[in-house]
Amino acid sequence: MIIVNSNNIDFVENETVSGLLKRMKYVFPNVVVKINGRLVKRTDFADTIIPDKSEVSVIHMISGG
């Protein structure tokens, strides 16, 4: 089990950040992702494996300011 934006989600072994975003259907191109409080750079999404029991926060950036 992992927690994504306060929701319990099944843990998938060897799942990367890119994989999780796809599974969650987060199609937004601009997201800020933190795993257990640590910021993950966008360039590392494809190589960063999410450990079991992780707490993941995903915020997507919407244009307008």
Place this chain on the structure above:
Amino acid sequence: MNTQKFEKIKMKLQKSSVGIAGIGGLGSNVAVSLARAGIGRLVIVDFDNVEENNLNRQYYFRDQIGMIKVQALKETIHRIDESVKVDILNHRLIKNNMNKPFRNVDVIIEALDNADIKTMFIEEVMQKLPNVPIVGCSGVAGYGHSDRITTKKLGKLYMVYDEKAKDCNDDVLMAPRVILMANWQANIVLDILLGEDN
């Protein structure tokens, strides 16, 4: 009014500084609100000029159309309070150099418009200035739905956030929601600088 509390707050805010990246709808309103609250120093960064179509939500006036935004806003702030120190930078924030104007501030406001640039800015500043809190905003477009707005806290990053809002290119930008979220950002700055109110 509790004058003792007010004086204590005033002293603390006078010694504080806030950097603002982008002074459009969000940033210009954050700046004016923080100036009124008594922040000692503001660093404002933008590369635009004031345009007529800014006036429906941004803190500028008809007689400022055509002016450099940072200059116009500095003037407005000084019409409110001459003692606020306003450092202005009239240029675009460039990748790999985005943190530069904000090295000596206590809190940074992300008030940029484009989603790519917002993300780039937050990533870079969080990496290079890991101890400085950033208060960003995502999802200002539209009107109504005030109750969908929340504060998302990720470590030192505070996002004023409406995950259901549309991209501004597919929606409208209107004063009530833009200014509401701008002041939400300004209010978080006070929380950060003064500690939780009790």
